[in-house]
Amino acid sequence: MTAQTADSPFLRACRRQPVPHVPVWYMRQAGRSLPEYRATRAGTAMLDACQDPELVTEITLQPVRRYGVDAAILFSDIVVPLRAAGVDVEIRPGVGPVIGRPVRSRGDVARIGDLEPPDVEFAAAAVRMLVAELGGTPLIGFAGGPFTLACYLVEGGPSKTFERTRALLYSDPGLWDALMGKLAAITAMFLRVQVDAGASAVQLFDSWAGVLAAEDYRRGVLPYTRRVFGALAGPAVPRIHFGVGTGELLGLMSEAGVEVVGVDWRVPLDEAARRVAPGVALQGNLDPAALLAPWPAVERRAREVLELGRTAEGHVFNLGHGVLPETDPDTLARLTDLVHSVPAGPGGMAR
Amino acid sequence: MTAQTADSPFLRACRRQPVPHVPVWYMRQAGRSLPEYRATRAGTAMLDACQDPELVTEITLQPVRRYGVDAAILFSDIVVPLRAAGVDVEIRPGVGPVIGRPVRSRGDVARIGDLEPPDVEFAAAAVRMLVAELGGTPLIGFAGGPFTLACYLVEGGPSKTFERTRALLYSDPGLWDALMGKLAAITAMFLRVQVDAGASAVQLFDSWAGVLAAEDYRRGVLPYTRRVFGALAGPAVPRIHFGVGTGELLGLMSEAGVEVVGVDWRVPLDEAARRVAPGVALQGNLDPAALLAPWPAVERRAREVLELGRTAEGHVFNLGHGVLPETDPDTLARLTDLVHSVPAGPGGMAR
Numbered sequence: 125m126t127a128q129t130a131d132s133p134f135l136r137a138c139r140r141q142p143v144p145h146v147p148v149w150y151m152r153q154a155g156r157s158l159p160e161y162r163a164t165r166a167g168t169a170m171l172d173a174c175q176d177p178e179l180v181t182e183i184t185l186q187p188v189r190r191y192g193v194d195a196a197i198l199f200s201d202i203v204v205p206l207r208a209a210g211v212d213v214e215i216r217p218g219v220g221p222v223i224g225r226p227v228r229s230r231g232d233v234a235r236i237g238d239l240e241p242p243d244v245e246f247a248a249a250a251v252r253m254l255v256a257e258l259g260g261t262p263l264i265g266f267a268g269g270p271f272t273l274a275c276y277l278v279e280g281g282p283s284k285t286f287e288r289t290r291a292l293l294y295s296d297p298g299l300w301d302a303l304m305g306k307l308a309a310i311t312a313m314f315l316r317v318q319v320d321a322g323a324s325a326v327q328l329f330d331s332w333a334g335v336l337a338a339e340d341y342r343r344g345v346l347p348y349t350r351r352v353f354g355a356l357a358g359p360a361v362p363r364i365h366f367g368v369g370t371g372e373l374l375g376l377m378s379e380a381g382v383e384v385v386g387v388d389w390r391v392p393l394d395e396a397a398r399r400v401a402p403g404v405a406l407q408g409n410l411d412p413a414a415l416l417a418p419w420p421a422v423e424r425r426a427r428e429v430l431e432l433g434r435t436a437e438g439h440v441f442n443l444g445h446g447v448l449p450e451t452d453p454d455t456l457a458r459l460t461d462l463v464h465s466v467p468a469g470p471g472g473m474a475r
Numbered sequence: 476m477t478a479q480t481a482d483s484p485f486l487r488a489c490r491r492q493p494v495p496h497v498p499v500w501y502m503r504q505a506g507r508s509l510p511e512y513r514a515t516r517a518g519t520a521m522l523d524a525c526q527d528p529e530l531v532t533e534i535t536l537q538p539v540r541r542y543g544v545d546a547a548i549l550f551s552d553i554v555v556p557l558r559a560a561g562v563d564v565e566i567r568p569g570v571g572p573v574i575g576r577p578v579r580s581r582g583d584v585a586r587i588g589d590l591e592p593p594d595v596e597f598a599a600a601a602v603r604m605l606v607a608e609l610g611g612t613p614l615i616g617f618a619g620g621p622f623t624l625a626c627y628l629v630e631g632g633p634s635k636t637f638e639r640t641r642a643l644l645y646s647d648p649g650l651w652d653a654l655m656g657k658l659a660a661i662t663a664m665f666l667r668v669q670v671d672a673g674a675s676a677v678q679l680f681d682s683w684a685g686v687l688a689a690e691d692y693r694r695g696v697l698p699y700t701r702r703v704f705g706a707l708a709g710p711a712v713p714r715i716h717f718g719v720g721t722g723e724l725l726g727l728m729s730e731a732g733v734e735v736v737g738v739d740w741r742v743p744l745d746e747a748a749r750r751v752a753p754g755v756a757l758q759g760n761l762d763p764a765a766l767l768a769p770w771p772a773v774e775r776r777a778r779e780v781l782e783l784g785r786t787a788e789g790h791v792f793n794l795g796h797g798v799l800p801e802t803d804p805d806t807l808a809r810l811t812d813l814v815h816s817v818p819a820g821p822g823g824m825a826r
Contacts, residue, residue, distance in 0.1 A: 284635060285796075287763065287764035287767060288767065290762060290765070291764045291765065291767035291768045294762070294765050294768045294772045294776065295768030295772040334720075334741075336741070337740060337741045337743065337762070338741075338743075369685075369720055371723050372722050372741055372742060390688045390689075390723055391688070391723060392690070411645070411688070412638065413636075413637075413638035413639075413641035413642045414641070414642065414645050416638060416639065416642035417645045417646030421645045425645065445636075
């Protein structure tokens with residue numbers, strides 16, 4: 125990592141150090157809302173694009189060029205490491221991930237392969253190309269959380285609230301442990317490869333963890349997430365942990381071995397700051413739906429987020445979930461400029 | 476209302492009076508999971524069934540006959556009063572409600588008619604028939620909350636998180652007020668008709684309120700919900716208020732003028748009891764996904780719910796959301812017997 129990258133506002137905020145301005149990036153900043161993305165992706169299936177280092181590099185860079193955000197995040201999909209481990213999975217447009225053979229038994233778990241570095245060399249190659257291109261802008265590694273992977277594997281297809289997955293967690297601790305153990309190992313390896321190739325932070329998207337009550341999360345998810353983050357300790361990169369609708373879980377998520385917790389739009393950042401463990405920074409949390417409103421409403425709400433973010437030990441501005449496909453890129457450009465124009469809080473550096 | 480109905484465990488629990496056993500009913504107890512329902516509904520579109528008093532009566536009674544639950548709830552759908560008010564809406568199987576002309580402007584709001592009692596005479600007729608059939612078992616009136624109705628009207632079709640609705644709430648207070656005011660009036664009238672016809676309680680399903688942060692809920696939803704519940708004060712029937720994923724909102728929801736707050740499965744009832752206003756009973760909250768697990772897991776989790784329910788001022792056992800279509804009716808029968816077999820808590824009557 126260059127000294128310039130190490131001293132970037134994004135990495136400083138993750139380490140809870142003073143910053144000249146609050147750093148900002150957006151979940152799903154690369155992708156559906158950008159015309160240049162739609163042009164680049166045209167004719168290529170989602171998972172094929174994710175395994176093409178040149179395409180991944182181009183798509184990952186697009187929002188950095190357009191918005192001047194403070195971090196890039198590797199363009200990928202939550203099921204990419206599953207496919208690399210041999211799982212029969214495809215992403216059907218308008219539907220989402222569909223699994224050829226949903227997990228119902230120990231045999232199904234055993235059939236999922238281990239993930240070895242050569243299986244995800246495409247990701248390592250993309251990270252190396254990106255680090256060379258990005259200069260002082262940090263690259264965030266990407267992976268889905270073990271629970272969210274389990275949701276896709278167990279349901280087999282689209283679901284709103286993942287009932288079969290919850291039923292499995294409630295009823296078969298042995299099978300659950302076998303499945304989650306394997307998924308934690310796959311996830312840890314996928315992130316390890318990205319860090320070894322030069323990613324300077326990671327974000328674990330346990331997108332659907334919010335469907336669980338805290339006690340079930342504590343018992344059935346947290347131990348496996350801890351394994352993932354534990355495997356990344358050492359040559360330390362900041363570890364960010366995010367899920368949707370996780371108001372009840374923020375405290376537990378902050379205890380998984382992380383530097384930053386991402387917050388969805390439902391919990392104000394001052395309240396989130398009270399819920400997470402001491403020494404954990406926050407990321408978030410403007411409602412992505414707010415970006416569909418006229419600019420005065422966007423600005424008002426963004427300023428509220430910045431104001432409440434001052435109560436956190438460190439704050440990375442982001443949305444409370446991914447950029448919606450119908451978002452006008454000009455709104456995100458204007459929002460980025462706004463965040464950069466607001467002086468950082470009391471801990472900020474006078475430069 | 477007969478003396479037997481007034482003294483039923485369900486109504487006593489809603490009033491926070493001692494009960495011989497915790498009363499139990501299930502959201503969506505009538506419907507998709509029952510073979511007799513599928514036989515009765517065969518060949519009839521959902522909204523047509525909801526407007527047929529004989530069909531509504533039969534479908535509403537089916538789970539009472541099968542399970543011996545402590546309350547019936549009028550078989551209906553959230554969009555029924557919208558259709559009765561002249562909105563072009565249909566329910567597409569496998570999709571959900573689809574609105575012919577989504578609400579985008581004041582003109583669209585003005586085009587929604589008012590609801591007059593004759594428009595929902597089918598519901599009054601069904602309630603009268605049901606009260607005659609049910610004997611001492613109370614009937615709960617049914618309506619969707621104004622916010623949830625707004626979600627369907629604004630999105631126009633299926634959505635997971637109702638971004639357009641949130642954007643409208645954030646950006647156009649005047650249009651929002653016009654829309655929510657009209658929906659509150661329609662909802663209040665729909666429930667008023669059911670109460671006047673003999674329903675002995677009501678439940679307002681503001682199913683999707685949980686997509687909002689508390690401050691937006693307080694400003695954009697609570698005033699209208701208060702109007703609905705306020706219109707039902709007087710010859711008092713217990714008012715139950717439920718939404719999914721509303722952990723952050725339970726306190727506000729309990730201040731809307733209600734006797735009971737329904738809790739989804741994510742927040743344990745002892746924690747919910749701390750969040751609601753004094754003098755409010757709780758309803759809930761076994762995870763409906765638990766019913767897909769083998770019986771020992773169902774029983775363990777049901778007993779936990781009953782145990783935590785003792786910390787509430789009154790407890791009506793229910794699921795944390797509707798019965799899933801794939802639920803085995805025999806599991807619900809066994810669960811009902813279990814709840815009835817457990818002696819009520821310290822406030823219970825020794826009989």
